[in-house]
Amino acid sequence: MNLRRLKYFVKIVDIGSLTQAADVLHIAQPALSQQLATLEGEVKQQLVIRTQRGVIPTDAGKILYAHAQAILRQCDHAQSAIDGAGKALTGHVSVGLAPGTAAQQLALPLMEEVQRQHPGIILYFNENFGTTLSELIMNGRMDMAVIYDNRQIHGLRFISLMKEDLFFVCPHALGSPVSSVSLTEVAGFNLFLPRIYNIMRKVIDDAFIRQGIPYRVSCEIESQTTLNGALAAGLGCTIMPESAARAMLEPAGAWMAKIINPEIRTSLSFCMSDHLPLSQPAEAVKDILLALMAPRSNDNTPLMLAG
Incomplete structure (x- = not known):
């Protein structure tokens, strides 16, 4: 052809x-x-x-x-x-950051560091859900992404970055703050969760099913703005990784509590193709991105930025 x-x-x-x-x-x-x-x-x-x-x-x-x-x-x-052999790196590099994750805190530091080290590289950020981002990478339409996932998927390679506990996020209008809450107690509230193809939803559904606990998903929401508004209006609650939960407390007028009995964790991973090579600019961005992350494979400390 x-x-x-x-x-x-x-x-x-x-x-x-x-x-x-x-x-x-x-x-x-x-x-x-x-x-x-x-x-x-x-x-x-x-x-x-x-x-x-x-x-x-x-x-x-x-x-x-x-x-x-x-x-x-x-x-x-x-x-x-x-064209760039022996010259400063230039070109476009696409980076996916799943919304509602610790990855979103990475965007500005990554922009600053790429501009400092390689001003000729133009970053393109795509904030979308993990399934969509991983498909774009498999199709060669995106270079890399930071998403909640670490499954064995043909065509993709994952590098584990950190683990986070899941937290219950509840508006003040629906309850008084506590530091921890059982999964059974969480099931007593109307929940706003992403759609079932989202890896976070799968983790949450699996936890409820394993415990044999019935629960109510009153609305499936994938817009952070809409989710914040729904909680602020006292219409229901949600479940989020710790870093994402902290970020929405003020706009949602809510408090957060660690889910226990059982504890639920999810893995934040760097994702790239396992067969399509990265361009030189993309390799440079990958190195910067991984350096900015502080991998903590044995705890659930929120995202830390090096330097």
């Missing part, structure tokens, strides 16, 4: 229109259509369906689109490494 045709194909899918893609690529539409037809001939599959509203990828087109993005990204990395 020709790299130029792959670039054309990705642009066509991104824009959803042959006419508009031709304008953006500064080529005639008939020529772009011919390049697409040639690519379809090479892969022996129809890649897009033309409709009155534009073009949409077929199932085969969706598969090629994901691979093409990874291929083009690696080509960009290779070119960047060649």
Whole structure:
């Protein structure tokens, strides 16, 4: 396959229109259509369906689109490494930080340190949930992420950074502060939790199921702003890792208590592809990120920043 045709194909899918893609690529539409037809001939599959509203990828087109993005990204990395040989590092590096985690405290220190050591590197931060970030890494569309997870997943490599206890976060309107609370007591409140594909939700669900304790999830919320507002209004409670729980106490008008009987822990990990090599700028950012983290594999101390 020709790299130029792959670039054309990705642009066509991104824009959803042959006419508009031709304008953006500064080529005639008939020529772009011919390049697409040639690519379809090479892969022996129809890649897009033309409709009155534009073009949409077929199932085969969706598969090629994901691979093409990874291929083009690696080509960009290779070119960047060649261009930067013997020079200061430059280029874009994408870092995922799962929301509601200690990882969010890492963004500003990482920005400052990257700017100090490698001012030519441009960071792109994506705050999304762990499942989405790990899929982006597997597809070659993101370089690295810090998420709550450490499972064995084909295509990914995890480096354990720290462990955190889970805490019950309750608005003052629904109860008086205590230092610890049992899982049975937590089950007596309406809970706001993320959706079931979120690794944090899985950890919480598993804890309740193992203890045979029924519980109520009154709303599934994945927006920190909405969650803070719901707690501040006294509508329910939530469960968070310690660092994330502390960060929401003031905006949510809440208090936090360690969950005991049983204690529940989750692992914060650095995640990257196990087969797609990082570019030189991404390797540099990885080294800085890992240096900023203070791994504490045997305790649940909140995120510490070196220096």
